[in-house]
Amino acid sequence: MEEADLYSIEGLLQILPDLPSLLHHVSSKRLKMDGGYTELDNDQQIEQVKSHIQTIESIVHKLKSDLTEMEAAHAKGPAESENWRQQSEKRSKEVLDTWMKPPSRGESPSQEEPNQGESTRRLSQSEYQKYGRQMIMPEIGLEGQLKLKKAKVLIVGLGGLGCPAAAYLAGAGVGVLGLVDDDTVSHSNLHRQILYVEGGVGLSKVGRAIHILRHMNSSVHYEGYDYRLTPEKAVDLFRDYDLILDCTDHPTSRYFISDAAVLTGKPLIHASALRTEGQLMVLNNPPSREGNNDEGYCYRCVYPKPSPPASVVTCGEGGILGPVVGVMGTLMAMEAIKILVPTTQQADAQVTSPDDHQPRLITYSAYSSPSFRAHRLKGKRKDCVACSSAATITRESLESGSLDYVAFCGGRVTYDVLKDNQRMSARQCKYLFDHGKDPHALVDVREKVQFDIGHIDGSINIPFSDISRDTDASMNQLENILSSDGTMCSGTTLHFICRYGNDSQLALRKILELPRCRAHKDMAKYVLCHGDNLYIIGRDIIGGLDAWRREVDEDLPDY
């Protein structure tokens, strides 16, 4: 009965009025799919059909139990039968009353109630109920809510920032929420990307996000863009929105999103997060090139030159704590509300001071004290190539693709730093360990915290950060470990492994660059000299532990 109760009110309300058109819609989509046509929100449609079936099943279940009760009552004679009928009617009326209550009706924007007749309502009854708690804030009020309802907000990137930002903006009742991402949900997303569940792994993020957001607030119109945003597409897309949130994770997109926001005159909320820290800036607000050219500044004003690629760390490499990126995404939603609903004079006097319009960088550092800080920025650069009067970046340069953002940001770091004969597969390595007659040692260059999560038996941990910091000292450390182990004597061949086979290559190269590492004539190999001891430089394991897990030992943690 628990299931029937759940669905009878919530589920039926949402589904029943639209059931015929929905079924029609889904079946016509099926036809298209059979013809090879792929639709943006297939996943979502399938999910919906499943939930419809569940709903219908629960209705049938409830009817069946009603029938059983009815039959039992009738069998006991007319008095009992009448008693049951009255009770049942009362129950049904209660249920129906609940269904007919205003919040359950007219939830979609197309059915909103017009402001006419004896009613002075400017929102539907359900909207008053949904947004009441924020509307009684002087910062919002009815006028603010109407502004939110008219607003179109675009979120680029549906990761750790985009998920909470989207949830709060949907909850706040923006009119249109656009969502851009080409990615699919993976298990490693779930600790921070709060719109996704385990059952959604492998499915489109845009599809899954809209599915859950519709359940949160069906009054919002959701637009999904299930592709990777490019400079060519950005200008056209941004034009349809009032405000842009940059929730992406790469310098390249950071730059072209800022450029496109400047070109289309849209304010841009920019945030980022890594490990235990986050950063936030409100850019192009007020927009440049709208007469008033001094105030708004852009990403290029703050960072005219991109960071060198080697210093760019992703969440996959550096790690990220869920609440850290969640805090930043939540702050983005708040900044969005502040831009969409500028505070009135009255509220202004209470909450703002003249200093508030100073350009600021907000930083959050979970393990520092204080955790939140606001830093004054210089703001607009007089010679900014994107947003100053001397700007050289144009719509044409973006749309033609003549601006190479990837090259500007230094391209991708390539990891093919070793020759083929300096590398081997995980399987080959395993064979050497099992059958090789000379001693071999496997050096795992992941950071200790990763090594502790799981490693190959007998491997030795020398973190890549130690090797980078001081290669020579890290090799002394390795030698100490080897010489303390009786079996790992002089003459041992050293092989290197990391998580995916990138850092281990860089580590091996750094070791080869050491002065005490030299070519050994007789062995035709590089050897690492340590006093009287010699260690032979072996190979790097292609694909790292990820490959080892696939090729050799599936029990290694897939973190």
Add this chain to the structure above:
Amino acid sequence: MSTEPSKADVPIVVEFTGGLELLFSNQRKHRLLLPSSGEKGQPANTAFLVRYLCENVMKDKRKEMFIIDGTVRPGILVLINDADWELEGGDQYELKKNDNILFVSTLHGG
């Protein structure tokens, strides 16, 4: 860092964030006594501080992760008492007692 603080040394706090702390012994906050003038008598400004940090505080050998072409690399903001150093005279800003200098590396993750 000088072991015997002279009267002229300038006590300052230097902080690293956005991953830069990993280059500085994984320590975010450093209390330093900066010599009041450089090797050749130049003033103790932020340009000198950056060199001083690189030579005396940074143990990591990847100097290019902190300075390129003699100044902090692109992608690092320098904040003097929580204000962009470009508001304060950039690398010519002369450090004063108890100044807080924060180096922030921009993050890209999301």
